[in-house]
Amino acid sequence: MKKNVFVFALGTIIFSCSKPSSQSETSTPDSITSVAVAEVPSxxxxxxxxxxxxxxxxLEKTKSPLKAKIYADTVMVSFNAAADTANMVWNxxxxxxxxxxxxxxxELFNTYEVKPTPEYVGSQDGSTLKLGTTTFKKVDAIEFVENKLWVGKYTSKGKTIEVGPNNQLSGVDDFDTYQVWVDYVTTETNIDLINFGKKVSDQTKTYGYKFEGNDIVFYDFIWQEDGVMGKAGKELFRWTRL
Incomplete structure (x- = not known):
């Protein structure tokens, strides 16, 4: 029986429950495992x-995980070093x-249900992987959203802000960590979301954001039902990429 659920957040996958193996492309703790892929062969x-x-x-076209979520049903596959085990992530x-x-x-065989036939059959050629009817492209790391859209240096109101890998943030008053939302299955929102927080505290603050040219524009986010429903409020500040 399948039993693992992955919570995808900035390079950490948390395993907890189950999902049927039959997935469509158009709709993505027993233990905690961190997966770091610093360099991937060609x-x-x-x-x-x-x-x-x-x-x-x-994602590359819109810079919006919220707009890309329609393709997050079967969203990601990762392989261990020996390539004899794969983890598949939905939503x-x-x-x-x-x-x-x-x-x-x-061929991919379910680890938790012993069956004579594979649940997924496909092929891999260079930077393209195909499993069933779904095509995947290779990325540099589990943190591909952060690496593609966020990691770098910015300026805001005369201050230099640095957004690094592994949730690291510097140059922002009151905050030194960040978490970009990629899972919008149970949250209704009209704008992409990011959490800022402190390493010494479990408390975080959620902001709406959008990319606008060379800027990231941040908005007050008004929760109508915490964690379930909310909407963008007024513009609060901007970061300009250096």
Whole structure:
């Protein structure tokens, strides 16, 4: 029986419950495992991370995980160093592990349900992976959203702000960590969301944001039902990429 659910947040996948294995492309603790992929070879499956190609294309075009969520059903696959185990993620909060057989074709067998036939069959060629009808593209790390859109230096009101990997944030009064929202399955919002927080505290503050040219514009976010429903309020501040 499948049992693992993944919560995707800035490089950490938290395993907790289950999801049926049959997924459509258009709709993404027992233990806690961190997956870091600093460098990925140009070919091969070992120690690699793959993202639904349509999700990735939409993210790159819109810079909005909220707009890309329609392709987050089967959103990500990662392989261990030996490429004999794969973790598949749905909607950034559910997933399961599979045993991998890579011969004439790539086959993924459910780790928790012993079956004679694979649940996914596909192939891999360079930077493209295909499983069933879903195509995936290779990315550099689990933190691909942060790496593509956020990591870098900015200026705001005369201050230099640095957004780093692993949730690190510097140059922002009152905050030194950040978490970009990618899971919008249970939250109704009209704007993308980010949390800012402190390492020494569990408390965070949620802001709405959008990319506008070379700027990131941040908005007050008004919760109508905490964690479930909210909407953007007035513009609060901007960061300009250096």
């Amino acid at each position: 070919s091969g499956l070992g120690n690699s991370v793959w993202v639904n190609a349509r999700y990735l294309e939409t 950034f909060h559910e997933g399961s592990a599979f045993k991998v057989k890579n011969g004439d074709k790539l």
